[in-house]
Amino acid sequence: MIPAKFEYRRAGSVDEAIGWLREDPDDAKLLAGGHSLLPLMKLRLATPGVLVDVGRIDGLSYVRDAGDHVAIGALTRHRDLETSEVARAHAPLLARVAAQIGDPQVRHRGTIGGSLAHGDPASDLPAAALAYGATFVAQGPNGTRQIPADEFFLGFLETALQPDEMLTEIRVPKSGGASAFQKFNRRAQDWAIVGVAAVLDGTPRVALVNMGPTPVRARAVEEALASGASAVDAAAHAADGLEPPSDVHASSEYRRHLATVLVRRALEEASAARG
């Protein structure tokens, strides 16, 4: 399978990339590692006329201790997040989730910024970012702005990023180890049929993979936990208010049940980690 024809431009800076996005706001797409976009282009589900390769822009691949949060450059590859000592110490859920994405080859190429900007509800990192209450930094023609994770995922593959904005940094509040990630799939590299990211440090936050058109918080579970419910009782609310998709892998009903099982496991695992 070969992508449709496109013009290829390699950006040397974020400003240059944004300039090119502004020239073709309807037809230009950013390319980082390419592991979300290129498969879609090969299937001709995406046919951008201009591909702006941001993969070589210097200075956007880092995981830094920034005081009260961990700052992650958008071009940080999954493998680098997985092995980052800073991430393991202060955002351990993110490091663990990164280690479970796809397979080693995919983790050598895919970037956190690309995965989040793609906004796929079946991806693992968006749910982890939601559970951590991360903040996304986007750069546009008029400077940078910060977008809370809760306001970032708007619809299926749709985010709050404007056509001339680029995600440059992800800020994750420092967290201890009381977190867990659970996902279920039939084959090693498949997308999660359902996944759960739970963070119990501070106010409990639980986010779900593949339970709707966007990565989504399990708010009924969070409310139950806040009012003192046990993991088992809270998990029973995992699918409240959600309408997960039916597809070749599972029916909506199956997903609703699976969510309650995986949320319970995630809460128990996170509680045990808290000690």
Added chain:
Amino acid sequence: MKVTVTVNGRAETHDVETRTLLVYFLREACGLTGTNVGCDTTSCGACTVLLNGESVKSCTVLAAQADGQEVTTIEGLAKPDGTFHPVQQAFHEHHALQCGYCTPGMVMAITSLLKEHPNPTEAEVREGLEGNLCRCTGYHNIVKAALAAAGSTELVS
């Protein structure tokens, strides 16, 4: 567009379409057909090569993305005198192949894996090869070969 990739230590410059995938750059422009195309959907790992020393699936990388970078394919592992790379030697000794189609990708994936985990457990080898499918289901000897090659001093060339 003109793309230059250092393939197995040799500069390869070719004029290709922007949409050319790295695997076709290697197979058709460079004539290096050791790298196979299997599923063509980032799943099977038959097209695995090393990009700047790390395993990647070359069906999901544009040749343009590899411009100016270093690629190692299965043809670049053995020494010029034909002496096998330790992973190739281990595959030979442990009969780690049946039909052979997945073999180049398996060897490249294991070469990358052993750089990151010089002495992996069997579980780490199996996890590390989750991106490579053997439709003969010959995993047992492939894992044996990976473990046999582990710890070799010649791995990092």
